[in-house]
Amino acid sequence: MKSARHRKDRVVLDTSLFVNPEVRNDFGDNPTEAIKGFLLIAGQIPALEFYMPSSIFQELLNFVNEKDIPGALLAILHQKAPGKHELTTPAFFLYELIEDIRERINKGLRIAERAVRNASKSDEREVIQSMRKNYREALREGIIDSKEDVDLILLAKELDALLVTVDHGAIKWAEKLGIRWLLPSKFKDYLLSFIESEKQESAAPSKTKNPSKA
Amino acid sequence: MKSARHRKDRVVLDTSLFVNPEVRNDFGDNPTEAIKGFLLIAGQIPALEFYMPSSIFQELLNFVNEKDIPGALLAILHQKAPGKHELTTPAFFLYELIEDIRERINKGLRIAERAVRNASKSDEREVIQSMRKNYREALREGIIDSKEDVDLILLAKELDALLVTVDHGAIKWAEKLGIRWLLPSKFKDYLLSFIESEKQESAAPSKTKNPSKA
Numbered sequence: 001m002k003s004a005r006h007r008k009d010r011v012v013l014d015t016s017l018f019v020n021p022e023v024r025n026d027f028g029d030n031p032t033e034a035i036k037g038f039l040l041i042a043g044q045i046p047a048l049e050f051y052m053p054s055s056i057f058q059e060l061l062n063f064v065n066e067k068d069i070p071g072a073l074l075a076i077l078h079q080k081a082p083g084k085h086e087l088t089t090p091a092f093f094l095y096e097l098i099e100d101i102r103e104r105i106n107k108g109l110r111i112a113e114r115a116v117r118n119a120s121k122s123d124e125r126e127v128i129q130s131m132r133k134n135y136r137e138a139l140r141e142g143i144i145d146s147k148e149d150v151d152l153i154l155l156a157k158e159l160d161a162l163l164v165t166v167d168h169g170a171i172k173w174a175e176k177l178g179i180r181w182l183l184p185s186k187f188k189d190y191l192l193s194f195i196e197s198e199k200q201e202s203a204a205p206s207k208t209k210n211p212s213k214a
Numbered sequence: 215m216k217s218a219r220h221r222k223d224r225v226v227l228d229t230s231l232f233v234n235p236e237v238r239n240d241f242g243d244n245p246t247e248a249i250k251g252f253l254l255i256a257g258q259i260p261a262l263e264f265y266m267p268s269s270i271f272q273e274l275l276n277f278v279n280e281k282d283i284p285g286a287l288l289a290i291l292h293q294k295a296p297g298k299h300e301l302t303t304p305a306f307f308l309y310e311l312i313e314d315i316r317e318r319i320n321k322g323l324r325i326a327e328r329a330v331r332n333a334s335k336s337d338e339r340e341v342i343q344s345m346r347k348n349y350r351e352a353l354r355e356g357i358i359d360s361k362e363d364v365d366l367i368l369l370a371k372e373l374d375a376l377l378v379t380v381d382h383g384a385i386k387w388a389e390k391l392g393i394r395w396l397l398p399s400k401f402k403d404y405l406l407s408f409i410e411s412e413k414q415e416s417a418a419p420s421k422t423k424n425p426s427k428a
Contacts, residue, residue, distance in 0.1 A: 084306045
């Protein structure tokens with residue numbers, strides 16, 4: 001007899017898994033191949049359910065031609081937005097977010113002031129380019145800064161799922177909400193471990209059925 | 215017999231009522247006088263309970279000498295922080311906040327770029343001063359941008375209270391959470407209406423006791 005199946009565990013995926021060259025290579029050389037590589041493995045793991053917020057799926061379509069998306073992806077990777085009108089977040093989350101943003105806004109102003117002071121000494125275009133980079137880093141990195149980011153962490157929260165993303169902002173705020181997370185670089189190994197234990201599980205009962213006599 | 219007293223209605227106050235010269239004058243010529251003026255009226259209204267977040271009360275102490283604060287203020291104006299670890303906010307609130315901030319951040323960068331381009335043409339100090347003003351307006355006005363602001367709206371939410379503030383950010387986000395609010399310029403009239411109806415109420419029963427015969 002097979003051991004009783006636990007409730008399926010859930011995984012919420014970011015696009016980075018398929019799009020970001022640094023982490024995608026585990027699955028394929030380009031986004032379309034990475035999707036196929038993922039499907040090949042994911043299809044063998046009945047113990048896991050995979051989700052992607054609809055908004056994140058739309059982002060994926062900027063990298064993959066819609067015609068090239070295998071039908072199986074829609075069956076295995078469920079698209080679902082979080083229930084934004086039912087879900088709630090703890091109030092302390094709001095405090096930490098507002099405090100974080102407030103500091104970043106002050107930092108952004110100091111960056112701008114420095115750029116104005118440099119404008120007369122250096123090439124204007126270079127000053128603006130460097131300011132843009134510093135400003136974006138100061139105001140956007142390590143924070144949830146788009147509704148897609150909010151979708152990711154809230155969907156993971158709603159489903160009590162494992163969040164797979166490289167986004168530092170999403171990871172930081174997922175931690176505040178007690179959401180499990182995994183870096184995509186470890187994700188293939190994570191998936192393969194399920195296939196491995198699945199194999200061991202199907203081997204084990206046959207031993208029970210036909211116990212070898214010592 | 216007096217009519218049954220309803221549950222006391224609650225009011226959450228911002229410092230602006232006592233500090234902001236434009237709205238304070240209803241109660242007194244300076245913050246200390248405004249506090250005394252408020253107490254004189256508030257003490258006559260048993261139907262209302264008054265609250266101020268502790269953080270906002272601390273702000274008030276920047277304008278009023280602690281020694282000048284009448285003991286009655288501590289009895290009539292309750293200091294209380296919201297229960298930030300029990301309270302929750304709806305998820306859509308988080309979406310709207312993040313979207314709002316994202317647009318403001320982009321606007322801030324455009325303001326900074328414009329300033330860098332003007333730096334060579336105009337006086338550097340003037341450019342920086344004007345940039346600071348525009349930047350702060352773009353990133354801070356009409357948004358909750360401090361933990362004191364969050365305290366205000368969450369305390370009003372927790373107590374199901376009327377929020378009295380001039381802060382546009384607090385008003386805008388209070389509306390999203392279904393919190394009642396009132397501009398301080400109308401607050402004195404609001405209070406006086408309670409005293410007025412209190413008088414009428416105490417006049418009415420005597421009529422019932424001794425109905426005049428037609």
